[in-house]
Each structure stands twice: as C-alpha cells, then as structure tokens.
Amino acid sequence: xxxxxxxxxxxxxxxxxxxxxxAVIAIHNTRLGPALGGCRILPYQSEAAAIADAIxxxxxxxxxxxxxxxxxxxxxxxxxxxxxxxxxxxxxxxFGRFVNSLGGRYITAMDSGTEVEDMDAIRLTSxxxxxxxxxxxxxxxxxxxxxxxxxxxxxFQLHKSLDQLSVAIQxxxxxxxxxxxxxxxxxxxxxxxxxxxxxxxxxRQYFKACxxxxxxxxxxxxxxxxxxxxxxxxxxxxxxxxxxxxxAGCANNQLMNEAAGDALADEGILYAPDYVINSGGLIYxxxxxxxxxxxxxxxxxxxxxxTLLHIFSEARQHKxxxxxxxxNLAERILYGEQPHA
Ligand code: NAD
Numbered sequence: 001x002x003x004x005x006x007x008x009x010x011x012x013x014x015x016x017x018x019x020x021x022x023a024v025i026a027i028h029n030t031r032l033g034p035a036l037g038g039c040r041i042l043p044y045q046s047e048a049a050a051i052a053d054a055i056x057x058x059x060x061x062x063x064x065x066x067x068x069x070x071x072x073x074x075x076x077x078x079x080x081x082x083x084x085x086x087x088x089x090x091x092x093x094x095f096g097r098f099v100n101s102l103g104g105r106y107i108t109a110m111d112s113g114t115e116v117e118d119m120d121a122i123r124l125t126s127x128x129x130x131x132x133x134x135x136x137x138x139x140x141x142x143x144x145x146x147x148x149x150x151x152x153x154x155x156f157q158l159h160k161s162l163d164q165l166s167v168a169i170q171x172x173x174x175x176x177x178x179x180x181x182x183x184x185x186x187x188x189x190x191x192x193x194x195x196x197x198x199x200x201x202x203x204r205q206y207f208k209a210c211x212x213x214x215x216x217x218x219x220x221x222x223x224x225x226x227x228x229x230x231x232x233x234x235x236x237x238x239x240x241x242x243x244x245x246x247x248a249g250c251a252n253n254q255l256m257n258e259a260a261g262d263a264l265a266d267e268g269i270l271y272a273p274d275y276v277i278n279s280g281g282l283i284y285x286x287x288x289x290x291x292x293x294x295x296x297x298x299x300x301x302x303x304x305x306x307t308l309l310h311i312f313s314e315a316r317q318h319k320x321x322x323x324x325x326x327x328n329l330a331e332r333i334l335y336g337e338q339p340h341a
Contacts, residue, residue, distance in 0.1 A: 001051065008059045012105070013051070016098040020082040020091050023098055024051055025106055026058035028074035029334055034104055035075025036130065036286055037061040038111025039095065039118075043081045054078045056231075060252055061282070063330035064275035067307050069300070070286040075106045081113070089121045096125030104128050109285045110138060112173070112230065130285035138281035139174035145280025145301045146175065146250045147182045149272045150224055152305050153246045156312050157270040158223060163187030168212075168220040168244065171229030172199040175250040175278075179228060180207050193217040194229075219243050227251045227274075234260045239267065248272035261323035265315075273326040276308050 005013060012027040027035045037058060044050040054076050062074025079095060099108050099122065110119060110131040119132035131138050150167065154160045167183055168191040169176050177199065180190055184207035192209040193216070194200050203209040212220060218233075218241045225244040227233045231253030239260060247254070247269060254274045255261045264271045283300045311329065315322040 030073035092121035149277030176228030
C-alpha cells in the first residue's frame with residue numbers, strides 16, 4: 001500500500017471500519033487548500049479495489065483543482081456498499097464522523113452512488129460537506145462544463161457547432177442525462193446507452209436519442225463519444241473500435257493508463273482531458289462552499305474553456321497527446337515554485 005501511495009504521490013490515506021461502514025478517504029495534495037472531492041458508494045469487489053479507486057480519484061482531484069483555479073486540494077472518499085439491507089442515514093452519519101475526524105483537511109461531496117440526502121445525513125455530524133441540500137447537486141454544473149468542452153473540441157477539431165454534431169453518451173446518470181438535455185436543446189443528434197433501460201427510454205422520448213446496446217456505444221458512428229459512466233473505458237479493447245473524432249465526457253479516469261491517451265492521439269482522435277472538462281462540479285462545490293453564488297459558478301466554469309483551448313493548441317503545436325499537456329500544466333501548479341492560488 002505504501003508503494004501505491006508513493007507512486008501516486010499521495011499524502012494521506014485513512015480508513016474507517018464501524019458497524020456497516022467500511023470507508024477510505026485519500027488525500028492527495030493540499031498545497032492549494034483543503035482537499036475537496038466526492039464520496040462514492042459502490043459494491044466494490046475487494047478492499048484493494050476500493051483503495052486503488054480512492055487513490056487514483058484523489059490524484060485526479062488535485063489535478064482538477066489545479067487547472068480549475070479553485071483553492072482546493074485533491075481528495076476522495078469511497079464507501080464499500082454493504083451487502084444486503086442497511087440503514088443508509090446511519091451509514092452516512094457515521095461517515096460524517098469519519099470526515100470530521102480529519103479536522104477539515106478533507107471536504108466531501110456527492111459522487112457516483114450518492115445523493116443530496118446522503119450529504120444531508122453527513123451534515124448532521126460534520127460541517128465539512130458540500131452538495132448537501134443547502135448547497136445542492138453539482139451535477140448540472142459538471143454537465144455545463146462538459147457541454148462547453150464538447151463545443152470547444154468540436155470547433156477546434158471539426159469546425160462544427162453543437163447543432164451540426166452527433167454525440168454518443170455512455171451513461172445517463174446525474175451528469176449524462178443533464179448533458180443529453182443540454183446537447184439536445186443545442187440541436188445535437190444523440191446516441192445513448194445505459195444499463196438502466198428507464199433512463200434510455202427517457203432520453204429516447206424527450207431528447208430524440210437513438211438507443212444502442214452498452215457494448216455498441218464505442219463503435220457508434222458519431223463525431224463525439226462522451227463517456228459519462230465509470231472510469232477506465234478507454235483502453236486497448238475500446239480504442240481500436242472508436243469511430244469518433246473526439247472523446248469528451250464527464251467520467252473520471254477515462255484513460256485506463258497513459259498509453260491509452262497516446263493511442264487516442266495516434267489514431268487522430270482529440271481527447272478532452274476528463275479532469276479539465278468535468279471540473280464544473282468541483283467549481284460549483286468550492287464556490288458555493290465558500291459562499292459564492294450561481295453567477296460566480298457559471299463565470300468560473302467559462303474559464304475551463306480557455307484552459308482546454310490552450311491544452312489543445314499546445315498539443316497540436318508540439319505534437320503531443322492532450323492528456324500529457326494537461327498533466328504537465330497541473331504538475332507545474334502542484335509542484336512548481338508558483339502555485340496559482
Ligand atoms: P451516476 O452514478 O449518476 O451515473 C452513472 C450512469 O452510468 C448510471 O446511469 C449508470 O446506470 C450508468 N452506467 C454504469 N455502467 C454503465 C455501462 N457499462 N454502460 C452504460 N451506462 C452505464 O454518476 P454521475 O454523478 O453522473 O457521474 C458519472 C461519472 O462522472 C463518474 O465517473 C463520476 O465520478 C464523474 N463525475 C461526476 C461529477 C458530478 O458532478 N456528478 C463531477 C465530475 C465527475
């Protein structure tokens with residue numbers, strides 16, 4: 001485990017085992033401020049899988065905060081979902097005590113599997129929580145940033161606007177469904193997949209989306225693939241099947257590894273680095289946690305568009321993959337002499 005921490009340059013790893021709660025909090029880097037990152041609850045296959053997820057996600061949050069210009073470090077929490085029946089409010093209250101024990105070095109928020117109500121339960125035992133009902137769900141802000149990222153990528157790579165675009169969305173959850181709505185309203189043609197047929201039915205009915213099987217989304221003949229489910233979907237199996245010109249979605253850690261980003265670039269596919277275009281939720285949580293309003297959130301999200309354009313331009317000029325340009329930029333802020341905040 002220490003080798004894993006060292007490899008990710010992770011500063012702290014915390015564990016809690018209490019009643020039904022089996023949780024991990026990973027704090028990556030707090031140079032720019034207290035770590036802020038979502039809490040996932042998933043039926044992890046093993047403790048090792050939960051720990052690896054927390055570490056990888058916490059690192060991504062540091063990079064995300066660095067490029068989003070928010071005064072936060074990177075952290076993430078994962079809860080191993082208990083098997084069978086459990087009292088959800090009790091679980092999240094207990095998780096709140098765990099968050100509280102870190103004295104504010106980690107601020108939690110919603111992520112895959114968690115809802116605003118869970119954040120409200122945490123708030124009963126800890127003040128270090130964003131996206132409780134007094135603040136709200138960050139997902140629409142994430143979707144706003146992703147839609148902006150898609151529009152910038154489409155102009156850059158294809159000289160197309162949203163109304164001329166076809167987009168395949170994998171995963172119609174909190175972010176994916178909101179993204180589908182935004183893109184539909186902007187005139188884009190949609191192809192969608194989800195393991196939940198209620199969600200695909202909704203998108204078909206309200207957004208005129210073409211529904212495909214979960215395995216077929218990767219070779220949909222579209223301009224843009226937007227992975228909005230879980231991570232690791234861009235790998236040696238999926239990349240050779242892609243028909244799109246651009247990959248731009250909200251899922252964290254879409255690239256299975258660095259080589260996957262290089263493989264996309266080799267195929268001539270423009271990749272919008274996930275942590276750059278999905279930072280709208282972090283911007284929302286940080287801005288609202290510090291007392292800012294929605295207008296400030298929206299204007300901070302617009303800045304991610306400038307960062308993305310800079311990354312694309314550098315990647316094209318120096319003939320390197322976009323994820324490497326983004327990582328270098330973030331690392332200069334996290335480890336260089338002049339942090340931005
Ligand atoms: P969510 O759990 O609400 O949605 C995920 C969706 O993906 C669900 O509808 C699920 O049924 C679907 N799905 C799962 N496996 C699938 C598969 N194999 N094929 C197709 N669909 C599948 O999660 P969310 O909050 O929308 O977040 C989605 C991703 O974006 C996650 O990786 C999350 O970490 C990341 N993210 C979310 C936010 C946010 O504000 N919620 C911010 C930044 C990043």
